[in-house]
Amino acid sequence: MADGQPAAFGAVADEQVAALLGRAYELARSNLAGLEEAAKELASMSGDSPAAISGARRVALERLARTSGQVDLQVVSLLRRAIEVGASRWTWEETKPVP
Numbered sequence: 001m002a003d004g005q006p007a008a009f010g011a012v013a014d015e016q017v018a019a020l021l022g023r024a025y026e027l028a029r030s031n032l033a034g035l036e037e038a039a040k041e042l043a044s045m046s047g048d049s050p051a052a053i054s055g056a057r058r059v060a061l062e063r064l065a066r067t068s069g070q071v072d073l074q075v076v077s078l079l080r081r082a083i084e085v086g087a088s089r090w091t092w093e094e095t096k097p098v099p
Contacts, residue, residue, distance in 0.1 A: 016052040020045055021059060021075070024082075028074035036085075038078055043086030063091055 020042060027038045046053040057079040064072040 016049060016053045017059065017079065020053055020056040020079070022077045024056065024060070024078050027078060032074070033079060035078065038082035039085050042078060042082035046082070046086060048089075050083070050086065053067045053079060053086065057083065068093065 001087045017083055020081075023045060024042060032038060042053065046056075059077065060072060063069075064076050
Protein backbone atom coordinates (compact mmCIF):
# COMPACT_ATOMS: atom_id res chain seq x y z
CA MET A 1 0.00 0.00 0.00
CA ALA A 2 1.72 3.17 -1.23
CA ASP A 3 0.61 6.63 -0.15
CA GLY A 4 -2.37 5.20 1.72
CA GLN A 5 -3.83 3.68 -1.41
CA PRO A 6 -5.04 0.10 -1.62
CA ALA A 7 -2.62 -2.21 -3.45
CA ALA A 8 -5.12 -4.43 -5.31
CA PHE A 9 -7.99 -3.21 -7.44
CA GLY A 10 -9.52 -6.37 -8.88
CA ALA A 11 -9.77 -7.33 -12.52
CA VAL A 12 -11.14 -4.11 -14.02
CA ALA A 13 -8.57 -1.81 -15.65
CA ASP A 14 -6.10 -2.04 -12.76
CA GLU A 15 -3.75 0.68 -14.02
CA GLN A 16 -6.57 3.11 -14.70
CA VAL A 17 -8.22 2.36 -11.34
CA ALA A 18 -4.87 2.90 -9.61
CA ALA A 19 -4.39 6.21 -11.42
CA LEU A 20 -7.90 7.37 -10.51
CA LEU A 21 -7.46 6.40 -6.87
CA GLY A 22 -4.03 7.98 -6.71
CA ARG A 23 -5.31 11.29 -8.03
CA ALA A 24 -8.43 11.16 -5.86
CA TYR A 25 -6.31 10.66 -2.73
CA GLU A 26 -3.97 13.46 -3.83
CA LEU A 27 -6.93 15.81 -4.31
CA ALA A 28 -8.53 14.77 -1.01
CA ARG A 29 -5.32 15.48 0.91
CA SER A 30 -4.90 18.92 -0.67
CA ASN A 31 -6.73 22.07 0.33
CA LEU A 32 -9.54 21.15 -2.01
CA ALA A 33 -11.41 24.32 -2.90
CA GLY A 34 -13.42 23.08 -5.87
CA LEU A 35 -15.15 19.73 -5.53
CA GLU A 36 -16.79 20.13 -8.92
CA GLU A 37 -13.50 20.82 -10.72
CA ALA A 38 -11.86 17.84 -8.99
CA ALA A 39 -14.80 15.60 -9.95
CA LYS A 40 -14.60 16.76 -13.56
CA GLU A 41 -10.88 15.97 -13.62
CA LEU A 42 -11.48 12.45 -12.29
CA ALA A 43 -14.34 11.85 -14.75
CA SER A 44 -12.07 12.99 -17.56
CA MET A 45 -9.26 10.72 -16.35
CA SER A 46 -11.57 7.74 -16.64
CA GLY A 47 -12.02 8.44 -20.34
CA ASP A 48 -14.67 6.19 -21.78
CA SER A 49 -14.46 3.68 -18.94
CA PRO A 50 -17.20 3.88 -16.34
CA ALA A 51 -15.99 0.47 -15.15
CA ALA A 52 -12.66 1.99 -14.07
CA ILE A 53 -14.16 4.78 -12.01
CA SER A 54 -16.78 2.41 -10.59
CA GLY A 55 -13.97 0.06 -9.61
CA ALA A 56 -12.06 2.89 -7.98
CA ARG A 57 -15.12 3.88 -5.96
CA ARG A 58 -15.73 0.29 -4.93
CA VAL A 59 -12.15 0.03 -3.62
CA ALA A 60 -12.48 3.38 -1.83
CA LEU A 61 -15.75 2.24 -0.20
CA GLU A 62 -14.10 -0.96 1.01
CA ARG A 63 -11.23 1.05 2.45
CA LEU A 64 -13.64 3.49 4.12
CA ALA A 65 -15.47 0.58 5.76
CA ARG A 66 -12.16 -0.59 7.28
CA THR A 67 -10.71 2.77 8.33
CA SER A 68 -13.52 5.34 8.61
CA GLY A 69 -10.88 7.96 7.76
CA GLN A 70 -11.72 11.49 6.67
CA VAL A 71 -9.50 11.26 3.59
CA ASP A 72 -11.20 8.02 2.55
CA LEU A 73 -14.61 9.66 2.97
CA GLN A 74 -13.48 12.59 0.81
CA VAL A 75 -12.21 10.18 -1.87
CA VAL A 76 -15.55 8.32 -1.93
CA SER A 77 -17.38 11.65 -2.28
CA LEU A 78 -15.08 12.81 -5.08
CA LEU A 79 -15.48 9.57 -7.00
CA ARG A 80 -19.27 9.57 -6.52
CA ARG A 81 -19.47 13.08 -7.95
CA ALA A 82 -17.11 12.14 -10.78
CA ILE A 83 -19.47 9.31 -11.70
CA GLU A 84 -22.39 11.75 -11.74
CA VAL A 85 -20.42 14.18 -13.91
CA GLY A 86 -19.31 11.50 -16.37
CA ALA A 87 -22.60 9.59 -16.53
CA SER A 88 -23.98 11.58 -19.44
CA ARG A 89 -21.16 10.56 -21.78
CA TRP A 90 -20.58 6.92 -20.78
CA THR A 91 -22.24 3.76 -22.02
CA TRP A 92 -23.45 1.84 -18.96
CA GLU A 93 -24.89 -1.37 -20.42
CA GLU A 94 -21.90 -3.57 -19.57
CA THR A 95 -21.05 -2.26 -16.10
CA LYS A 96 -22.22 -3.33 -12.69
CA PRO A 97 -23.98 -0.71 -10.58
CA VAL A 98 -21.83 1.10 -8.04
CA PRO A 99 -22.73 0.10 -4.48
